[in-house]
Amino acid sequence: MQSLNNFEEAIRKIVAADDRYEFEAYLFVQEAICYTQKSLGRHKQEQKHVGGKELLQGIRDYALDTFGPMTPTVLSEWGIHSCEDFGEIVFNLIQHKQATQSQSDSRDDFKNGYSFDEAFRKPFLPAKPRVLEPKPSQAKMIGKG
Helix, strand or coil: CCCCCHHHHHHHHHHHHHCCCHHHHHHHHHHHHHHHHCCCCCCCCCCHHHHHHHHHHHHHHHHHHHHHHHHHHHHHHHHCHHHHHHHHHHHHHHHCCCCCCCCCCCCCHHCCCCCHHHHHHHHHCCCCCCCCCCCCHHHHHHHCC
């Protein structure tokens, strides 16, 4: 296994060549890959590979566990606005030999994965909309006209 310092140096090179995403975005995706492997029980297997769709679910779960309702804000700060951005980060990692690719892996695996609103905002919205009743003093004012 490669050392953290070597990985971080590789990420600095990636960010220098492609500045669409922040350094932290790459660290997060790498952590999400490990999280996904573990959640699928593949972390102890020789073949640890996860596909794009599996990884997107793992990224979603890891982001919500890690950042909760701040997930959309954090991802946006890092330049991540869609599932396609995760795919770009993964393929940058692959290109720089920081992740592996199977023959069936493609950037298309990350297209139309999920809506960020549905995945990262909706879990924190109230189950049903609150209807605010006017306070008694407001009700009197509303009735006067």
